Amino acid sequence: MDFSFTEEQTLLRNMVQSFVQDNYDFDSRMKIVHSDEGMSHEIWGQFAELGLLAAPFSEEMGGLDGGPIETMVIMEELGRGLVVEPYLPTVVLCGGILNRHGSDAQKEAHLAGIIGGEDIWALAYSEPQSRFNPADVLTSAKADGDGYVLNGTKAVVAAAPWANKLIVSARISGDQRDSDGLGLFIVEKSADGVSTQDYPTVDGNRASEVTLENVAVGADALVGAAGNGLALLEEALDHGIGAVCAEAIGHMKCLNDATVEYCKTRKQFGVPIGSFQVLQHRMVDMFMEYEQSVSMTYMVNMKLSEGEAERKKAAAGAKVQIGKSGRFVGQEAVQLHGGMGMTEELNVGHYFKRLTVIDTQFGNVDHHLKRFAAA
Amino acid sequence: MDIEFAPQDEDFRAEVRSFIEENYPKHLVGADRGDLSKEDFLAWHKILAKKGWVAPSWPEEFGGTGWTVTQKYIWNEESASFGTIPPLPFGIGMLGPVIYTFGNQEQKDWVLPGILSGETWWCQGYSEPGAGSDLAGLKTKAELDGDEYVVNGHKIWTTLAQHADWMFCLVRTSSEGKPQEGISFLLIDMNTPGIEVKPIITIDGGHEVNEVFLTDVRVPAKNLVGEQDKGWTIAKFLLGNERSGIAGVARSKKAIDRLRDIARAELEDGKPLLDCGAFSRKIAELEIDLTALEYTELRTLASESKGQGPGPESSILKIKGTEIQQRITELTMEAVGNYASPWVPQLDRGDNYLAIGPEHAEGVSQTYFNNRKTSIYGGSNEIQRNIIAKMVLGL
Numbered sequence: 103m104d105f106s107f108t109e110e111q112t113l114l115r116n117m118v119q120s121f122v123q124d125n126y127d128f129d130s131r132m133k134i135v136h137s138d139e140g141m142s143h144e145i146w147g148q149f150a151e152l153g154l155l156a157a158p159f160s161e162e163m164g165g166l167d168g169g170p171i172e173t174m175v176i177m178e179e180l181g182r183g184l185v186v187e188p189y190l191p192t193v194v195l196c197g198g199i200l201n202r203h204g205s206d207a208q209k210e211a212h213l214a215g216i217i218g219g220e221d222i223w224a225l226a227y228s229e230p231q232s233r234f235n236p237a238d239v240l241t242s243a244k245a246d247g248d249g250y251v252l253n254g255t256k257a258v259v260a261a262a263p264w265a266n267k268l269i270v271s272a273r274i275s276g277d278q279r280d281s282d283g284l285g286l287f288i289v290e291k292s293a294d295g296v297s298t299q300d301y302p303t304v305d306g307n308r309a310s311e312v313t314l315e316n317v318a319v320g321a322d323a324l325v326g327a328a329g330n331g332l333a334l335l336e337e338a339l340d341h342g343i344g345a346v347c348a349e350a351i352g353h354m355k356c357l358n359d360a361t362v363e364y365c366k367t368r369k370q371f372g373v374p375i376g377s378f379q380v381l382q383h384r385m386v387d388m389f390m391e392y393e394q395s396v397s398m399t400y401m402v403n404m405k406l407s408e409g410e411a412e413r414k415k416a417a418a419g420a421k422v423q424i425g426k427s428g429r430f431v432g433q434e435a436v437q438l439h440g441g442m443g444m445t446e447e448l449n450v451g452h453y454f455k456r457l458t459v460i461d462t463q464f465g466n467v468d469h470h471l472k473r474f475a476a477a
Numbered sequence: 478m479d480i481e482f483a484p485q486d487e488d489f490r491a492e493v494r495s496f497i498e499e500n501y502p503k504h505l506v507g508a509d510r511g512d513l514s515k516e517d518f519l520a521w522h523k524i525l526a527k528k529g530w531v532a533p534s535w536p537e538e539f540g541g542t543g544w545t546v547t548q549k550y551i552w553n554e555e556s557a558s559f560g561t562i563p564p565l566p567f568g569i570g571m572l573g574p575v576i577y578t579f580g581n582q583e584q585k586d587w588v589l590p591g592i593l594s595g596e597t598w599w600c601q602g603y604s605e606p607g608a609g610s611d612l613a614g615l616k617t618k619a620e621l622d623g624d625e626y627v628v629n630g631h632k633i634w635t636t637l638a639q640h641a642d643w644m645f646c647l648v649r650t651s652s653e654g655k656p657q658e659g660i661s662f663l664l665i666d667m668n669t670p671g672i673e674v675k676p677i678i679t680i681d682g683g684h685e686v687n688e689v690f691l692t693d694v695r696v697p698a699k700n701l702v703g704e705q706d707k708g709w710t711i712a713k714f715l716l717g718n719e720r721s722g723i724a725g726v727a728r729s730k731k732a733i734d735r736l737r738d739i740a741r742a743e744l745e746d747g748k749p750l751l752d753c754g755a756f757s758r759k760i761a762e763l764e765i766d767l768t769a770l771e772y773t774e775l776r777t778l779a780s781e782s783k784g785q786g787p788g789p790e791s792s793i794l795k796i797k798g799t800e801i802q803q804r805i806t807e808l809t810m811e812a813v814g815n816y817a818s819p820w821v822p823q824l825d826r827g828d829n830y831l832a833i834g835p836e837h838a839e840g841v842s843q844t845y846f847n848n849r850k851t852s853i854y855g856g857s858n859e860i861q862r863n864i865i866a867k868m869v870l871g872l
Binding site: 228230231233234235238257258278279299301302303304305309311369370371372375378380381433436437440441443444445446447451452454455458459462466468471472 | 604607608609610611614633634677678679680682686743744745746747750753755756810811814815816817818819820821831833834842843845846849850852853854857858859862
């Protein structure tokens with residue numbers, strides 16, 4: 103048993119950490135969030151130069167041959183900086199699907215664009231009625247000659263305003279919530295029939311409602327076997343869970359540090375408020391929630407490559423932990439900062455908001471409790 | 478013990494209900510507080526002022542309604558279940574009682590009518606950057622110069638100061654003795670030179686609170702309420718009033734009804750979320766907590782009507798009331814699933830703006846974020862627990 107990081111992993115962490123510190127302080131982050139575009143292509147280009155966008159891909163494809171632990175290290179550090187650039191959808195979700203299940207031709211065609219920073223991807227899987235069930239798909243894929251024609255609406259697609267490429271889940275056969283019959287399709291956002299309604303989200307990110315109207319794609323757009331899309335999608339979402347757990351422990355760590363620091367310096371009644379035992383215990387609880395979350399984050403990321411049943415249970419359990427702990431730490435950090443915690447000006451509220459969205463992303467606590475119990 | 482309302486109370490309920498239904502401004506039905514203009518805030522206030530119902534909590538001689546405790550309770554319940562925008566608390570709930578209790582005749586004559594009519598918008602200059610929970614640590618200084626005070630300092634979290642005509646303000650007039658001694662209660666015209674109001678944007682994107690900077694602001698000495706250096710008594714009196722009514726039971730009931738409607742419309746695997754055991758149990762738990770709070774409030778009211786004023790027990794109402802409000806906003810956000818995250822500020826919506834997701838999802842996250850303030854303001858819930866520990870449990 104070994105919970106230590108390799109030298110390479112430590113170097114990777116140090117590199118991302120100092121990049122974020124030097125280039126992504128809170129003011130810079132807020133400037134990016136408030137810009138028209140909502141992300142920085144300059145930062146994205148630097149991610150490419152640093153090799154971050156290559157991390158999980160094989161060396162023969164120009165990648166760095168990393169696994170979930172490398173992704174975890176990167177996401178945790180991006181979390182500390184509240185980075186909005188779409189690492190998760192591009193590299194972890196869509197890049198992961200292509201890497202694990204893409205044909206040689208698909209990898210050839212698409213991975214270089216991810217690694218080089220030219221392309222941004224979004225995973226369009228949820229629908230207005232689907233809530234957290236990825237099998238609940240009304241978007242249809244009708245076989246048409248060699249290819250398919252897609253029709254439907256995808257809801258709250260993270261990073262879609264920035265993306266030029268999408269992976270879309272669509273039903274080739276079966277009923278609305280059947281687990282068989284789904285396909286994952288590569289769709290150019292500029293393709294005829296694709297339209298988006300773009301908007302900001304509460305955590306400083308951007309998302310879209312994506313409408314597909316008679317979008318024609320070739321047979322080469324389908325990733326994996328026809329009808330087997332759900333398995334690929336669930337696996338990708340579990341990898342997404344591993345990544346957002348890491349992002350969330352980055353947020354929690356920053357919130358806990360900021361709260362302890364604030365309580366040491368903020369004086370009321372002539373003493374630092376951190377001298378009050380009731381607040382000390384509250385911060386101890388926050389610390390324990392963080393430590394438990396770190397444990398579950400390590401656990402899930404070590405188990406992502408295991409068999410399906412084990413992976414699913416690990417992901418569900420970790421997501422429940424992160425959802426509960428993130429909510430507790432976020433709410434208490436705001437409370438202990440008092441009025442200051444309520445302000446847009448302080449970073450505390452922004453960590454809290456991102457943690458709030460993470461609680462819902464890929465399914466909330468109730469959803470994963472049920473999934474865990476059924477696993 | 479008896480929890481039935483008397484027949485005359487039911488008649489009263491029917492009367493106030495039909496008054497609200499007939500007179501409440503149509504364009505404000507269901508309006509969100511975040512989007513209100515100054516005129517919107519005051520519209521219902523002014524209608525109630527004409528009817529003579531704007532200040533039920535005041536003694537009749539100063540413009541109150543003369544209602545019994547039960548009638549006031551019914552009024553609050555009916556107002557909340559209709560979802561009215563309550564009259565501004567700063568004048569009616571806070572300053573008014575201070576003036577008729579501590580003010581001189583001249584002050585009663587010029588302050589109270591403006592509060593009742595809605596003509597004067599008051600704001601509360603209490604907190605300072607260094608004086609939040611520890612209010613007595615305030616430093617804003619007022620020095621007497623002839624027949625004027627010269628005020629210098631910095632107030633913060635001043636709610637809706639951007640609309641205010643006047644501010645009631647705690648200032649330090651002496652630094653001798655304990656911090657509580659040497660505080661005075663001063664009325665300041667917001668148009669006086671030397672006052673600057675700076676907005677604070679909160680995490681829900683709203684502009685509700687402000688910083689107020691006071692630089693050599695000259696205030697006539699006659700604007701002092703009560704005695705110089707004895708303002709702490711007034712400050713405490715006011716905070717006690719601020720706590721009562723904060724339970725918000727009727728408004729929480731309405732919010733739970735709305736939550737249930739949303740959970741009925743939201744689907745999980747094709748079935749209403751409300752039929753999902755885990756979620757309906759959470760709503761049930763909330764409702765039970767709220768029922769307990771309702772009866773706790775009724776017990777407080779019953780002893781009040783026997784002449785026993787609201788004691789430190791009212792801190793229970795603040796703590797439990799705000800915890801329940803926060804939990805409702807949390808569950809409402811949870812209910813709408815993925816559609817909790819879209820956030821298009823009102824200002825950024827063009828003419829072609831299409832709503833994103835179901836209508837009931839709009840603004841639920843902002844409301845959740847905004848409501849985190851309720852356990853911080855009005856004496857944080859930690860301070861309220863200190864009050865109970867000290868004053869009730871004798872610890």
